[in-house]
Amino acid sequence: MESREDYLAAVERIAAGHGPVAVDAERASGYRYSQRAYLIQVFRRGAGAFLFDPITIGDFRELQDAMVDEEWLFHAASQDLPCLREVGLVPTRIFDTELGARIAGFPRVGLGAVVEQLLGITLAKAHSAADWSTRPLPQSWLVYASLDVELLPDLRDALAATLDEAGKTQIAQQEFHAVLNRAPKPPKAEPWRRLSGMHALRGQRALAIARSLWEARDAFAQETDIAPGRTIPDAAIVAAAAAAPETRKDLSAVKAFTGRASRSELDRWWAAVEAGRTTEDLPKLRGRGEPTLPPPRAWADRNPEADRRYKAARAAVAARAEELDIPLENLLTPDTLRTVAWEPPADVSTAGVGAALEALDARPWQVEETAARIAEAFVAAGQDDGGAAPASS
Incomplete structure (x- = not known):
């Protein structure tokens, strides 16, 4: 119509x-x-x-x-x-x-x-x-x-x-x-850091060039309503940032600087490179986004108690997911389980864990199916540590 x-x-x-x-x-x-x-x-x-x-x-x-x-x-x-x-x-x-x-x-x-x-x-x-x-x-x-x-x-x-x-x-x-x-996710603090291949860049200056090119590409993509990757791909931005060209001609000579707009908008990209090369506002080597938990594989060294809680609770929740024939991530999101394991409530009981899950936006059915099991797992992990009080309903 x-x-x-x-x-x-x-x-x-x-x-x-x-x-x-x-x-x-x-x-x-x-x-x-x-x-x-x-x-x-x-x-x-x-x-x-x-x-x-x-x-x-x-x-x-x-x-x-x-x-x-x-x-x-x-x-x-x-x-x-x-x-x-x-x-x-x-x-x-x-x-x-x-x-x-x-x-x-x-x-x-x-x-x-x-x-x-x-x-x-x-x-x-x-x-x-x-x-x-x-x-x-x-x-x-x-x-x-x-x-x-x-x-x-x-x-x-x-x-x-x-x-x-x-x-x-x-x-x-x-x-x-x-x-x-569900509320929309807030925008990333530094979305340019999600460029594919960013791990290959070394030094703040290279990051500054990558940031400047990403911002120029995003503005151009928005102006033209074209997906950013269809103008110049992430690999082209990373290659230019790594090369740190000193002139427009040098940028044009970077073989990996490709894409359908890599030459037609070369002046735009060179202006971005030059801005990145000269800015005094250098980005930090690590992002400044919202605080996130370390990956679970690092927990054993960084927070052994949380590691034991997480492993015990995850096994208990996974067993219940299998009983219900519901995917584990639908029974309780991985982020929710990790968050409550990393920093458990002071009251490690069914009610206390349930309140913590609710604060993390778990649905009532998820709380009903998991709170007691997580509390019991936390208590068992705490007893392995030689501490923690028994859980109660």
């Missing part, structure tokens, strides 16, 4: 349909700088499937009003919710078939695998990594995009029955609610 007239007619049909509303969005990750939606698909029983072009439609308030009180169906909702919010499409209830499949214990949770397992239908995923900013979109892509939502209501019903039989409906609902209400 591209015209307002067709869009409004589609909204009327969707409003007149029945049951939950299946929603999907296609972005152009890897091609464009933005993560905006370039196609939005909607299907509802009794209405049919509709494909909307958000670039031309712009304002989706009528569609939002028509769907806001209904359950929205997604496969991997966390991927689509941000770009849908950008255009004003915000659900109040969701059912996520990808997350539901994880909770159900399915070995593979991609859309094609879950559809095949529950509905016996084989889906082709030929266009999943396509450049959806392309206009006009090929007909084969539109057919693929339509199928992504047309099967979701049947898939939702089959998966809901599976979850109900396993006694996991409440677990799934808590997880869906958490996805819907």
